[in-house]
Amino acid sequence: MNLDHSKIPQATAKRLPLYYRFLKNLHASGKQRVSSAELSDAVKVDSATIRRDFSYFGALGKKGYGYNVNYLLSFFRKTLDQDEMTNVTLIGVGNLGTAFLHYNFIKNNNTKISMAFDINESKIGKEVGGVPVYDLNDLEKHLTNDIPVAILTVPAQAAQPITDRLVALGIKGILNFTPARLNVPEHIRIHHIDLAVELQSLVYFLKHYSMTEEK
Numbered sequence: 497m498n499l500d501h502s503k504i505p506q507a508t509a510k511r512l513p514l515y516y517r518f519l520k521n522l523h524a525s526g527k528q529r530v531s532s533a534e535l536s537d538a539v540k541v542d543s544a545t546i547r548r549d550f551s552y553f554g555a556l557g558k559k560g561y562g563y564n565v566n567y568l569l570s571f572f573r574k575t576l577d578q579d580e581m582t583n584v585t586l587i588g589v590g591n592l593g594t595a596f597l598h599y600n601f602i603k604n605n606n607t608k609i610s611m612a613f614d615i616n617e618s619k620i621g622k623e624v625g626g627v628p629v630y631d632l633n634d635l636e637k638h639l640t641n642d643i644p645v646a647i648l649t650v651p652a653q654a655a656q657p658i659t660d661r662l663v664a665l666g667i668k669g670i671l672n673f674t675p676a677r678l679n680v681p682e683h684i685r686i687h688h689i690d691l692a693v694e695l696q697s698l699v700y701f702l703k704h705y706s707m708t709e710e711k
């Protein structure tokens with residue numbers, strides 16, 4: 497089936513990796529089919545939403561049968577480009593950056609941090625988690641256009657100038673772990689994860705809302 501990605505709502509697209517991971521586990525355990533209720537229970541998305549999401553993928557569940565696990569899995573694999581490895585670069589090999597370099601992303605999807613950059617002499621020229629760390633001054637020398645994604649784990653004040661250089665080099669997406677709000681041209685995708693804010697907002701919700709209200 498040919499899929500027009502622009503027709504898939506962003507909220508649906510964001511749930512794709514979640515579905516994909518669960519279906520992979522189901523497949524590995526030998527299951528052939530799954531109901532939307534089972535899926536709902538496992539991924540904590542209500543079953544009406546799942547049915548709507550899946551209808552965008554052309555996967556129509558049959559009453560009393562559910563969804564065909566193999567069909568869904570091959571669909572997700574194609575849609576998420578799981579057959580193709582995406583290389584990622586990481587800038588800033590501090591505590592957080594070092595943890596990412598040691599984390600095995602490939603376990604769950606086909607992304608791989610293939611090079612890292614820092615300005616600290618003691619880190620440059622070393623390997624961390626098997627990934628070479630280069631001098632940020634040499635970014636233009638090392639960053640090739642087969643690396644479309646960058647993770648930023650530098651101090652906030654360093655984020656924008658580095659972003660400008662990445663954009664000039666043709667980066668397509670940035671996962672920004674700094675608290676800085678980044679300015680980029682419209683065609684560049686930024687996902688912002690501020691761990692301190694996320695934690696604070698979780699604590700806030702726990703204090704001020706009961707679990708049922710939060711849903």
Ligand code: ATP
Pocket residue numbers: 587588589590591592593594613614615616619632649650651654658
């Ligand atoms: P983290 O925030 O990851 O826990 P940290 O507290 O260990 O890090 P930070 O001061 O936040 O250290 O710096 C993160 C990393 O970014 C360090 O390795 C530091 O050398 C590097 N760094 C600092 N400034 C720059 C810069 N302008 N360009 C690239 N890397 C930088």
